[in-house]
Amino acid sequence: MQSVVEAEAVTVKPPVFLQLGDSKTDAAKSGVCIVDVTLPFGKSVNIEEIRFKNYYTASVTVRLLRKVPGQEAPAKWVTALRDLALMDNPHTEGGSQDYCSISRAQLQVVPDHVMSVRFILRQPSSVWVNFNLEDIKIYRHTEADQKKEVSDLLSDLTLVDFHPDLEGLPDPSTVSSSIQQMWALTEVMLTNQTSASIGRFEVDGCYDINLLSVP
Numbered sequence: 001m002q003s004v005v006e007a008e009a010v011t012v013k014p015p016v017f018l019q020l021g022d023s024k025t026d027a028a029k030s031g032v033c034i035v036d037v038t039l040p041f042g043k044s045v046n047i048e049e050i051r052f053k054n055y056y057t058a059s060v061t062v063r064l065l066r067k068v069p070g071q072e073a074p075a076k077w078v079t080a081l082r083d084l085a086l087m088d089n090p091h092t093e094g095g096s097q098d099y100c101s102i103s104r105a106q107l108q109v110v111p112d113h114v115m116s117v118r119f120i121l122r123q124p125s126s127v128w129v130n131f132n133l134e135d136i137k138i139y140r141h142t143e144a145d146q147k148k149e150v151s152d153l154l155s156d157l158t159l160v161d162f163h164p165d166l167e168g169l170p171d172p173s174t175v176s177s178s179i180q181q182m183w184a185l186t187e188v189m190l191t192n193q194t195s196a197s198i199g200r201f202e203v204d205g206c207y208d209i210n211l212l213s214v215p
Contacts, residue, residue, distance in 0.1 A: 012037050012136050015121070033057075033121040035133055039114075047111035048141035050102040056131040057121045058090040059083045062102065064109065065116035075115050080107040083122070090125035104141055111141070 018030040039045060044067050062081040081102060088094030104111055117138065123131040 010037055010039050010138060015132050029129075031122060031124050033123075033131060035119040035121065035136075037117040037119070037136055037138065039116065044113045044115045045138070046141040047107075047114055047117075047138055048104050049139040050117070050136070051100070051139070052136040053099050053134040054086045054095065054097060055134050056087075056096045056123060056128040057133060058087045058123045058125065058131075059085050060122070060133070061120040062107070063118040063120065064107075064111055064114045065118070066109075066111075067113045067115055069113055077118070078109050080109045080111060082108075090123060091127055096128075 013036045016034045018032045018034070020030050047064075050062070060081075061079065061083055063077050064080050065075045065077050067075040084102070086098070086100060087096055119133055119136075121131060121133065
């Protein structure tokens with residue numbers, strides 16, 4: 001079964017059901033299943049969203065294999081989301097075949113430089129013999145998404161209603177505009193990789209925000 005991260009293919013390995021018992025004759029399913037999703041060897045991705053179709057899985061835990069950039073240390077597994085409920089009740093069909101999505105914001109760790117995703121599926125009910133996740137897709141977090149998040153945050157600053165207690169504070173739209181200018185200046189400096197000093201903006205040991213502008 002194949003899925004894609006933008007234009008790059010990933011591999012969804014067959015589910016592995018944990019068994020109880022020492023032999024095939026007396027082994028029984030424990031209600032726990034593991035599904036691994038791997039990127040091509042040597043590849044990593046910053047995740048924006050994970051989508052899949054449920055198949056009688058009661059809850060799912062998401063673990064990420066992350067590589068620390070610039071370090072030779074081996075990649076480490078971290079738990080990004082624990083026991084997310086996918087069914088209303090494990091013994092009934094509610095939510096058993098729903099399409100689900102997990103956004104970047106829902107994850108408890110930053111899902112960057114990910115080399116593999118592991119889903120730990122749980123189904124405590126004996127009503128369902130098999131359970132799994134189908135049509136798994138992982139979407140890349142791009143630089144455009146990051147800039148959009150910042151832009152949305154700045155836009156929210158202009159939506160604050162006037163309140164008497166706030167009288168005398170700077171106008172939100174002015175603050176938003178100033179922050180945008182500083183952010184743009186940072187972007188330009190990073191793009192140009194300039195080493196020039198910005199001391200010309202310094203006034204009495206401080207920086208006057210009104211003097212900061214993008215060329």
